Amino acid sequence: MTAPLPTLLVIPTGIGCSIGGYAGDGLPVARLLAAASSCVITHPNVMNGAALYWSDSRIHYVEGSGLDRFAAGRLALRPVRSQRIGLLFDAGIEPELQRRHLQVADGCRATLGLDIGPVVSTEVALDVSLEQGPSGASWGRLGQPEALLRAGERLKKAGATAIAVVSRFPEDPESESLAAYRSGGGVDVLAGAEAVISHLLCEQLGIPCAHAPALSPLPLNPELDPRAAGEELGTTFLPCVLVGLSRAPDLLAWPSSGNAATPELLRPDDVGAVVAPAGALGGSAVLSCAERGVPVIAVENPCVLQVSAAALGLEVLPATNYTDAAGLVMALREGVAPRSLIRPLSILAPNQEA
């Protein structure tokens, strides 16, 4: 049997990707690439469908900043049987909404067998704000980052090996951006702030972390786009985060002689391909891979950015869609030169160095 080809799947959050810009609607792509490669490393934006999720031992759930450091050769990943998930609540969440989240966690313990707890709340409200950059990408910040980190440290000291953080997000049910998102357009305006929160926590604590926003339920929308539907099936966005973290790999500083011989370890040098939207190639993970000589498969997946291979001067393998990308992953895995699959096939010259 051909060895797995560890493949990074990157669909940046908050840039309105046609596939993967909504409620975990990149998940079918992850499943397809897992079949093609037998090993996908991807981030919560791809996998998180609020009440919907998928667990596959071939898909490794790694928070975005961890994925960036893995791609840069500064982390290795160690698969685990399970994580003990600490729950971190923003003090700004109303008691009834917090109780809803606790019941989700209880449901995941009782029905899925997940190991959840301890539970802590921040001393003060985190004060999350949502913003959009000049490009249209969503960003955001929190006013009390130290309160977040202190709560995370408390969880880690209490034995948590991964952290699910739930913070109260500002909401405007009448906003144009929300209406556009629910009808399958625009960007996910929550996503940028979510990424900032989980990046901060993950970088500081060095354990798997992921975020769910706490929001009031929305009124029924009969025209709801299927890609956004996962977020309207329940009262929280938490189930997918708990399932994803339950088997998220440990993050190990790399290079490390202490762990180098561990057979199941996923090492940065093992990565055989990175798959990313063709217009969003200007992020850390893709650039790290490109500069390390890892093949970059650039997939047509429209978004608000137009940062292409041509604009950046990168050499990539173009794919018109994700089924095409899966074929390229299979070719790389089998050792078939992708160039040999394209016609016309140029004639080799006597002195041809490229």
Added chain:
Amino acid sequence: MKPSLANTKSETAAMKLVALELRLTRKPGSLLSQVEVALADQGRPLRWAITAVSGEELQIEAVVVQESP
């Protein structure tokens, strides 16, 4: 992170998250290193992306962490 909000920050904490928009003229060599060096002048990069390219000029949007000594 609207253009008018560049370098806005929370006022209450010793650690601040700062939203930035940078423009960088690309030079030969590692693109990643050039971006990281430009961001490091502003703080510890938390999340960033090149969000537009015009010739050799890059637009970068980012959130960095700034900590008081």
